[in-house]
Amino acid sequence: MGWLLIIKSLIALGGLGLLLSIILLIAQIKFTVKIDEREAEIRSVLPGANCGACGYPGCDGYANAIVTGKAPLNACTVGGPAVAEKIGKIMGQEVTAAEPPVAVLICRGGKREATERFEYYGTESCREATLLLGGPKACIYGCIGMGHCVKVCPVQAIKMDENRLPVIDEKVCIGCGKCIRECPKGTLRLIPRSKLVYLACVSQDRGKAVKDVCQVGCIGCGLCVKVCPVGALKMEGNLPVMDFEKCIDCAICVHKCPSKSFVDRAPGRPKASINPRCTGCGACVKVCQFKAIEGEPNHQHRVLPEKCIGCGQCALVCPVKAIDFVGALGYALKTQ
Amino acid sequence: MNPAKIFLAAFLVNNIILMRFIGLCPFFGVSTSLNTSIGMSAAVLFVMLLAAWVSWILYHALLLPLGLVFLRTAVFILVIAALVQFVEMFLKRYVRHLYSAMGIYLPLITTNCAILAVTFLNIDYKFNLFQATIFALGTALGFALVIILFAALRERLESAPISPAFKGFPIAFVSAALVSLAFMGFTALFGIS
Numbered sequence: 001m002g003w004l005l006i007i008k009s010l011i012a013l014g015g016l017g018l019l020l021s022i023i024l025l026i027a028q029i030k031f032t033v034k035i036d037e038r039e040a041e042i043r044s045v046l047p048g049a050n051c052g053a054c055g056y057p058g059c060d061g062y063a064n065a066i067v068t069g070k071a072p073l074n075a076c077t078v079g080g081p082a083v084a085e086k087i088g089k090i091m092g093q094e095v096t097a098a099e100p101p102v103a104v105l106i107c108r109g110g111k112r113e114a115t116e117r118f119e120y121y122g123t124e125s126c127r128e129a130t131l132l133l134g135g136p137k138a139c140i141y142g143c144i145g146m147g148h149c150v151k152v153c154p155v156q157a158i159k160m161d162e163n164r165l166p167v168i169d170e171k172v173c174i175g176c177g178k179c180i181r182e183c184p185k186g187t188l189r190l191i192p193r194s195k196l197v198y199l200a201c202v203s204q205d206r207g208k209a210v211k212d213v214c215q216v217g218c219i220g221c222g223l224c225v226k227v228c229p230v231g232a233l234k235m236e237g238n239l240p241v242m243d244f245e246k247c248i249d250c251a252i253c254v255h256k257c258p259s260k261s262f263v264d265r266a267p268g269r270p271k272a273s274i275n276p277r278c279t280g281c282g283a284c285v286k287v288c289q290f291k292a293i294e295g296e297p298n299h300q301h302r303v304l305p306e307k308c309i310g311c312g313q314c315a316l317v318c319p320v321k322a323i324d325f326v327g328a329l330g331y332a333l334k335t336q
Numbered sequence: 337m338n339p340a341k342i343f344l345a346a347f348l349v350n351n352i353i354l355m356r357f358i359g360l361c362p363f364f365g366v367s368t369s370l371n372t373s374i375g376m377s378a379a380v381l382f383v384m385l386l387a388a389w390v391s392w393i394l395y396h397a398l399l400l401p402l403g404l405v406f407l408r409t410a411v412f413i414l415v416i417a418a419l420v421q422f423v424e425m426f427l428k429r430y431v432r433h434l435y436s437a438m439g440i441y442l443p444l445i446t447t448n449c450a451i452l453a454v455t456f457l458n459i460d461y462k463f464n465l466f467q468a469t470i471f472a473l474g475t476a477l478g479f480a481l482v483i484i485l486f487a488a489l490r491e492r493l494e495s496a497p498i499s500p501a502f503k504g505f506p507i508a509f510v511s512a513a514l515v516s517l518a519f520m521g522f523t524a525l526f527g528i529s
């Protein structure tokens with residue numbers, strides 16, 4: 001009995017195991033899904049952050065979309081040019097990498113600048129605070145400052161500062177747009193990484209109403225539209241809208257704005273300086289919007305450094321190329 | 337036994353998670369958000385039904401005639417694991433969207449004790465195949481009910497002001513115990529034992 005039982009159970013269990021493994025083996029061969037080899041290769045060069053910035057569900061989805069010809073090869077903003085080049089090699093196509101955008105906060109009204117309507121004692125959560133009459137800020141458009149974007153950022157590029165506003169580390173930001181989708185107030189947006197100047201206010205209210213609740217809100221005066229040398233700004237409702245294609249990053253709007261609603265991302269700007277080639281024609285004096293150039297006609301002019309903002313407009317009109325820009329290392333002014 | 341009674345007993349009175357305390361790992365593991373808990377519940381429902389059928393047939397056709405009833409634990413684990421593997425391959429080939437919907441939960445469920453428990457209970461209660469099906473269905477839906485309810489509860493807990501010592505799993509355990517107490521109220525109705 002004893003031996004028979006052992007043999008019987010060995011055969012039953014072993015036979016079952018063998019049978020199942022054979023079935024699985026057959027299934028494995030029969031049901032193998034043909035995956036394009038290139039898909040696996042592309043997947044291996046993608047960063048694997050699954051951030052969704054390309055517009056597809058994760059890196060697997062993007063790899064699949066490339067192979068089926070539905071996605072552009074350079075949509076991965078995280079990997080940037082290096083990854084786009086590798087994908088191009090796999091697919092046998094030339095690619096130019098897309099410039100990853102950068103997320104910026106388009107509200108400057110922190111604790112210091114913007115007033116509050118009521119004291120909020122709820123959970124420290126932007127979304128929950130928004131549900132309560134649009135949040136404690138007197139400006140219903142502005143950033144609530146409870147850091148939901150900090151929590152959702154996949155690369156920890158966002159921190160809150162002591163003024164209760166998120167600060168985005170542009171070097172770390174991968175431009176995936178997750179914070180923009182999650183922000184209940186819509187006070188974040190993506191801008192082209194190479195562009196330096198943007199309007200940081202979303203208030204649709206009229207000037208007086210904005211001024212009452214926020215020191216740095218756009219009052220919709222339209223001055224920036226008038227001073228823009230390339231016509232990149234135009235008023236839509238009570239807010240100027242910037243055309244990033246046209247903008248030359250001169251930052252004249254930044255300095256002219258009476259409510260300081262524009263932000264200049266440039267770490268520092270050079271100042272104009274006039275060399276002895278100057279004939280004293282006075283063209284630069286006319287074009288300078290900050291009265292930063294003075295001098296007698298037909299004599300070499302000079303620049304007042306405390307007034308010059310480095311917009312570069314004078315260099316554009318100077319007939320003898322007598323204006324140089326000095327200072328602010330590593331920053332190339334776009335004068336063309 | 338009356339099928340309706342079996343179903344209700346498995347669904348509420350003898351709920352697999354809150355009354356039998358089986359399948360607690362997925363209960364705490366994937367109940368952090370509504371999406372994952374729904375995915376898990378679907379996978380459990382699917383695998384539990386299949387496992388109940390296969391194990392019942394195997395037990396009555398193979399183990400019982402050969403007198404190898406003591407081998408049932410090993411045999412059931414083997415069969416369920418192989419079955420899930422097979423189903424996963426099949427779905428990947430022919431029903432791609434179902435495969436991607438259940439995703440990672442399908443292989444995860446292979447080693448879930450709730451599945452094994454149902455196959456054993458079917459035998460211990462001496463159910464026929466129809467009753468076993470009803471029992472598996474009720475149990476899986478009971479699992480889904482609790483895990484989805486609890487996911488909603490935990491999403492609320494995320495934003496509730498809880499003292500740091502209790503944040504996360506401790507408060508989840510405390511609330512699970514309270515929910516379990518509430519389910520204990522059903523025991524007065526009827527049950528299967």
